[in-house]
Amino acid sequence: MSVAGNMTDTNTPASNAVEGEPLLRVKDLKMHFPVTEGMFMRRTVGHVKAVDGVSFTVAQGETLGLVGESGCGKTTVGRCILRLEDPTAGSVIFDGNDIANKKMSEMVTLRQDVQVIFQDPFSSLNPRQKIGSIISEALKVHGIITDAAELKARISELLRICGLNPRFADRYPHEMSGGQRQRVGIARALSVNPRFIVCDEAVSALDVSIQAQVINLLEDLQKQFNFSYLFIAHDLSVVRHLCHRVAVMYLGKIVELADCDELFDNPQHPYTQALLSAVPVPDPAIEETRSHQILEGEVPSPMSPPPGCVFHPRCRQATEACKRDIPELQEFSPGHSLACPVVLGK
């Protein structure tokens, strides 16, 4: 396929990766949003620690799932990787370049390597642009394709790859359904031949049958072009189907990170166990006999997280040490790490 050909052409020269280094390495990423008070003299009264020391890696061609409940900082991690936010601390090393600490002017070429698919297909497309223009704008602006006929062919090709009729190029987004728009969003992300795509709840806004189609499309595209996904989601069954590895986030921190099957079959962290037990089983007989772990209390405010392990106020296994010491992510078994000294000590 010619798209695959383009990919290697455009991407090899920019690469200055170290041998054996994963495509993306996020290291101790922190994103603290200041909270200000007062109408005239704005003063900072605290920080929302949306992301507080997150580290993980993603290899070429791999899908890393990032799960957790609303407000745990999943989306902020994605936005930091895209450099839509300026991280407070830490580094995001993509192919040897530190995205988090580059100047905005140096980001232009890097941005083409890291693309995004948004959650809501209704707000992620500019309603005043035709589909063809949405898909081809980056190609034109960055001078990747200058010839008009070639551009038109490329638009048709991208639409076809995403399972859309090339005639859609002349339509406006409001003339299409949600699933079709999401495919346009995918085509736009593919247009610049990215190597890494952040899927921010990319299927959550679609209904179940369309979800399945889009998930299959994402899988097929990955097989075809070998790029990596950071798949941010809260639908665990989708994550299990699509991801190679999964990271579980709670209140701005990763609590457990393992291969997909290992995490779902053998969850170790108390939070992961509770999260997984909350997933309903589509069989009433099993569902009735199953014991649910119901967490007590609410997620604490990210403005004033509890000391020690952020999960300790809701954890049944918490000890005195948990209220004091901040747990580090440590290896439990090869490829499976978690941040819980109680479980690790057993």
Next chain:
Amino acid sequence: MAINETYVGVQEEPLAEQTWGGVAKDLIRRQPLGALGGLVVILMIAAALFAPQIATHDPEINDFGAMLEAPSLAHIFGTDEFGRDIYSRIVHGARTAMLVGFTAAICGSTIGLLIGVTSAYFGGWVDIIVQRVVDVLIAFPSIILALAIVIILGRGVGPVIIAITIPMIPTCARVVRSSALAVREIPYVDAARAMGFGHARIVLRHISPNIMAPYLIMLTTFLGAAILAEASLSYLGLGVQEPTPAWGLMLKSGAEEYAESAPWAVIFPGVAITLAVFGFNLFGDAMRDVLDPKLRSR
């Protein structure tokens, strides 16, 4: 691969083409009042463009043998105190009104658009400084601000345009900013940033087109308001100067002395001003509804 052969939602019927004829028909069918407004606008623009052909007399030539004559076949709207043909002066007055109205409204709303969007897009201290300057300008009643500018710059068409434009900029900037603040947070703006587009492209291509509704409302309101402001300034004697034909000037000389003895000298310029403002407002409202793709199918 299977995905390459099956399309989602293949629709074979031809796509409806949006032609200008179609837009016009749409407008008449759905917005009869707007079409009426459009007719007035076309009439005004035609009068302004073809004034020398439409007028029956030279608007600036005095005829002291025919002062303050009532409407007749020779002078269909009558004559003023210098014997000038009122119809011809109204036709030529449309020129002044359209020139000032369009220039001021387009400049005012467009500069306001750019300032408002830029202010909202960058946020932070840029936003604070811009909005405080806007506050200061809005604090002046616009006619007072316009008077001050005319006094500084002198009289004539150019200064009048500037004087009318400047008070419009902050009003538009404020309205546009509030819309732009909302648009800035929509994911397609993030998508544009993720694509590595520059600030100028995001402001001009991605945010500005999506606040066309408030922009068009401001533009059309300004068209009417600018025509009215020009008439007001001329009426106060600080706008366009005699003998250039302008509606406000005609109203002034007519109203001051001849409102009772020669009412045609007041009525016709007054009707011209009213008709123009009314027509532009109706037309603007209708165009906004028709050209907005999200409202089109309703």
